[in-house]
Amino acid sequence: MSKQQRALVIGGSLGGLFAANLLHAIGWHVDVYERVADDLATRGAGIGTHDELFSILRRLGIAVDTSIGVEVRERVCLDRDGSTLLEVALPQMMTAWARIYRPLKDLLPASQYHFGMNLERVEEDADGITAVFSDGTTARGDLVIAADGIRSSVRAQMLPEAEPRYAGYIAWRGVVDESAVSRSTHAAIFERYAFGLPVGEMMLVYPVPGRDNDVRPGKRSSNFVWYRPCDFATKLPRLATDASGHCHGVAIPPPLITCEVVAEMRAEAKALLAPQIYEIVERAPQPFFQAIFDLESPRMAVGRVALLGDAAFVARPHVGMGVTKAALDAQSLAQCIADAPGDLFAALARYDRERRLFGTRVVARSRRLGAYIEAQLKPPESRTAEECDQRPEVVLREIGAKLANIEELTAPAAA
Ligand SMILES: Cc1cc2nc3c(=O)[nH]c(=O)nc-3n(C[C@H](O)[C@H](O)[C@H](O)COP(=O)(O)OP(=O)(O)OC[C@H]3O[C@@H](n4cnc5c(N)ncnc54)[C@H](O)[C@@H]3O)c2cc1C
Secondary structure, three states: OOOOOEEEEEOOOHHHHHHHHHHHHOOOEEEEEOOOOOOOOOOOOEEEOOHHHHHHHHHOOOOOOHHHOEEEEEEEEEOOOOOEEEEEEEEEEEEEHHHHHHHHHHHOOHHHEEOOOOEEEEEEOOOOEEEEEOOOOEEEEOEEEEOOOOOOHHHHHHOOOOOOEEEEEEEEEEEEEHHHOOHHHHHHHHOOEEEEOOOOOEEEEEEEOOHHHOOOOOOOEEEEEEEEEOOOOOHHHHHOEOOOOOEOOOOOOHHHOOHHHHHHHHHHHHHHOOHHHHHHHHHOOOOEEEEEEEEEOOOOEEOOEEEOHHHOEEOOHHHOOHHHHHHHHHHHHHHHHHHOOOOHHHHHHHHHHHHHHHHHHHHHHHHHHOHHHHHHHOOHHHOOOHHHOOOHHHHHHHOOOOHHHOHHHHOOOOO
């Protein structure tokens, strides 16, 4: 009998958990090493979903029923005065990051998930690969799966030329309990996917599961994501500076964002957005922001290392594809390995070809959808036609469209 193959998965978020469970299902021994010391279930906010994500969950034996999320049936774009500019019937299931994380984490034997393990480097030789952690411990395997996100330590070692690129804007985000939403705002937008499109910006509001992933009416939440241009050298450092004057680079922990910065954001929301949308911003107890980056890796496999999810490609969130892409990467990796028994390098070469093409395409699409926001930092006369196109009918249909309907992502590769 051949010896059981062993994968070391670096990063225990959604990408790492999909990979670990799918490799476990084809008979590999897997260990997941996560830098953070505690359960990650308190992380994250709302996410859009795709049918492909659900079919991978089902394949793993995870139930996908009405408790998986909150369905929106239509999209509505509201003008600044609260009137309706456009309505489009377009169903989509919205869920919460933790609602996907929990069953994936529970599926993996607890002894194979290691918290508080920060990967320092990998060392490869002819017979295998060793992961070296900051606490001095090591682990030995046949394959390292780099699922360690946009700032991947593994990618920094293997492909140092691949670096995240700032998109020129940030996303303010926040979540409000359904019970805190006024009756009139609830009737107008709560169960819909609402858009606000101030010039050069994009605001989305949609329902998501509430505390403890509750999807019962009255227990759900409303989630907003507001994309706003933000100069990297001047404005971003100001937003990321806490009350003691310390600047946290591009990512300040939400509780440290100053009251002045939040008040300024809320005042601008009041001036620019429909009153129903503003109410969600005003009532979100802890708004936070994320700088938007995109990333393209030149390869997804190097030696015995496979890059996966955000460690390999990061598309701006307009495509709502981060989780689905990570799941599809993991599914492809497991399939390529299962199809090439005894030839890991052939499996990785096929994985690289298939998923690199998808990653490149999805990043290109997300750049196109965010082009008009990015262009706000350029002089108006130098903007292209695409960079000026903010038509609601285009934005409402393209943001978070069904994957199967997006030809630029699904078309066969050119011969
Ligand atoms: C504003 C915004 C909105 C988004 N909306 C959506 C959406 O609607 N739909 C969607 O699908 N996606 C969305 N995403 C993207 C989504 O969050 C990610 O793409 C997705 O979670 C896949 O991530 P991952 O598992 O590859 O990496 P991550 O979730 O970044 O996880 C990487 C993990 O690796 C760990 N790690 C890092 N370094 C080390 C190390 N050295 N050693 C050990 N562990 C390490 C980290 O602690 C982390 O847990 C959004 C993102 C943003 C910013």
